[in-house]
Amino acid sequence: MGYTLTEKIIMRNTKRSSVTAGELLNVNVDKVMVHDIFAPFVVEKFREMGFEKVWNPDKIVFVYDHLVPTSFIEDFRHHKIADAFAAEQHIKAVHRADGVCHQLMPELRYVVPGQVVFGTDSHTTTYGAIGSFSTGIGYTEMAAIFGTGQLWIKVPPTLKFNINGELPKGVYSKDIILRILGDIGADGGTYKALEFSGSTIKGLSISSRMTLSNMAVEAGAKVGVIEPDEKTFAFSGVEGSQFQDLKSDPDASYEKVFNYDASNFKPVVACPSNVDNISDVEALLGTKIDQGFIGSCTNGRFEDLEVAAKILKGRKIAPFTKLIVTPASRSIYAEAAKAGIIGILVEAGAIMNPPACGLCCGRSGGIVSDGERVIATNNRNFLGRMGSPKSEIFLASPATVAAAALEGKIADPRKYL
Numbered sequence: 172m173g174y175t176l177t178e179k180i181i182m183r184n185t186k187r188s189s190v191t192a193g194e195l196l197n198v199n200v201d202k203v204m205v206h207d208i209f210a211p212f213v214v215e216k217f218r219e220m221g222f223e224k225v226w227n228p229d230k231i232v233f234v235y236d237h238l239v240p241t242s243f244i245e246d247f248r249h250h251k252i253a254d255a256f257a258a259e260q261h262i263k264a265v266h267r268a269d270g271v272c273h274q275l276m277p278e279l280r281y282v283v284p285g286q287v288v289f290g291t292d293s294h295t296t297t298y299g300a301i302g303s304f305s306t307g308i309g310y311t312e313m314a315a316i317f318g319t320g321q322l323w324i325k326v327p328p329t330l331k332f333n334i335n336g337e338l339p340k341g342v343y344s345k346d347i348i349l350r351i352l353g354d355i356g357a358d359g360g361t362y363k364a365l366e367f368s369g370s371t372i373k374g375l376s377i378s379s380r381m382t383l384s385n386m387a388v389e390a391g392a393k394v395g396v397i398e399p400d401e402k403t404f405a406f407s408g409v410e411g412s413q414f415q416d417l418k419s420d421p422d423a424s425y426e427k428v429f430n431y432d433a434s435n436f437k438p439v440v441a442c443p444s445n446v447d448n449i450s451d452v453e454a455l456l457g458t459k460i461d462q463g464f465i466g467s468c469t470n471g472r473f474e475d476l477e478v479a480a481k482i483l484k485g486r487k488i489a490p491f492t493k494l495i496v497t498p499a500s501r502s503i504y505a506e507a508a509k510a511g512i513i514g515i516l517v518e519a520g521a522i523m524n525p526p527a528c529g530l531c532c533g534r535s536g537g538i539v540s541d542g543e544r545v546i547a548t549n550n551r552n553f554l555g556r557m558g559s560p561k562s563e564i565f566l567a568s569p570a571t572v573a574a575a576a577l578e579g580k581i582a583d584p585r586k587y588l
C-alpha cells in the first residue's frame with residue numbers, strides 16, 4: 172500500500188514502517204517556534220507542569236514579531252520574560268527584530284525538509300512548502316513539548332490538489348490558494364493535509380509555494396505540504412539525496428483529489444469578511460480603496476515587493492490612498508533596498524513599515540480606521556482584524572494590491588504588466 176507525503180514525513184519521524192490516516196501517535200519534535208505574544212504563557216505553563224529544563228534548547232526558536240515595534244508599554248513584558256527564560260535555559264535562537272516568524276524559520280534554515288515542527292501560531296503550516304509537517308499549536312501543548320520533546324497528533328487524511336499548466340500573466344500563487352479556498356470553503360480542509368502538486372507547483376518559486384502552505388490553515392487544514400525538489404534543497408541548503416523518499420506514492424490513498432488547469436486561473440479577491448468569499452477582480456473593478464497593505468508571512472517576500480515595484484515604477488499611488496509595505500524579514504528589506512525596489516515603492520508614495528507582523532493583525536505599525544477599505548496581501552479578513560470592526564478588508568496578490576493603490580480603487584493588475 173502506498174503512502175502520502177504527509178504520512179511519509181510522520182513515518183520518517185517515528186521510524187514506523189506504516190501509519191494510517193486517523194491514527195493517534197506520538198511524534199518526536201524536530202523544532203519549535205514561539206513568538207512574543209505567547210512566550211510568557213508557554214513559560215508559565217512550563218513551570219506549572221513542574222518542568223525545570225527544556226528538552227533541547229537548540230530546538231527552540233523565539234521570535235518577537237507580533238509586538239514589534241512595541242506599541243503598548245505592557246507588551247514589553249513579553250520580551251523581558253522570553254529573554255530571561257532563554258538565558259536561563261541556554262536558548263540561543265532569539266530573534267528580536269529580524270522579521271516575521273514564518274519567514275525566518277525557513278529563511279534561516281531552522282526548518283528543513285522532512286521535519287516535524289510546531290509553532291504557537293496558526294500559520295506555522297507555511298513550512299509545509301519545504302516538505303515539513305508543520306502546524307500551529309496552543310501554548311499548553313508547547314509547554315509540554317518544552318518539557319518532553321514529544322507531542323501526540325492524529326495523522327491527517329490528505330486532500331490532493333493537482334495543478335498543471337502555465338499560470339497566465341498577472342496571476343500568482345495567491346490567486347491559486349484564494350480560488351481553492353473559494354472552492355472548498357473555510358472549513359473544507361478541517362484537520363486535513365492539503366497536498367499541492369503538479370507542473371504549476373513545480374514551476375513556482377519557494378516563496379510562491381510558501382503562500383499556498385501559509386493559507387492552508389485558512390481552510391482549517393492541519394498542514395499544507397509540497398514535495399521537496401531541487402529548488403527546495405537549494406533553498407534549505409540540504410543534500411537532496413537524503414530526501415528522495417519524501418514524495419507521495421502513486422498508489423497513496425487520498426480523501427479527495429482536485430484537478431485544476433492553471434490557464435483557467437484569474438486574479439481573484441477575497442471580499443469582506445471571510446477568506447472564502449471569493450470574487451474575480453473584474454467583478455469588483457472601481458470599488459473604492461483607502462489603504463493598500465503589502466506584507467505579512469503570506470506575501471511579504473522579495474518577489475512580492477518586486478512585482479509591486481514593477482507596477483508602481485515611475486507612477487504615483489492615487490491621492491488620499493495609503494500604501495503600507497512591510498517586508499517579511501530584515502534580509503528581504505535589505506535585499507529589496509539594494510535592488511532599488513524600496514526606492515521605487517517610496518517614490519510612488521508607499522510608507523515602509525518595519526519587518527514584523529505590524530498592520531497584518533492590527534497590533535503595531537498602523538491600523539485601518541472606521542469606514543476605511545483596505546486591500547491587503549495577508550491571509551485573513553475577519554471583521555476588525557486590521558483595526559476597526561467598521562472597516563472592510565479585501566485580500567489579494569501583491570500585484571492586485573499595487574494596481575488598486577495606483578487607482579485608489581480595485582483594479583486589474585494585468586493591464587499594468
Ligand SMILES: CC(C)[C@H](C(=O)O)[C@@H](O)C(=O)O
Binds near residue numbers: 291532
Ligand atoms: C496572534 C496569533 C495567535 C495569530 C495566529 O495564530 O495566526 C496571528 O499570527 C494571526 O495571524 O492571526
Ligand code: SF4
Binds near residue numbers: 528549550
Ligand atoms: S504576519 Fe500576520 S499572519 Fe503572519 S504571523 Fe504575523 S500576524 Fe500572523
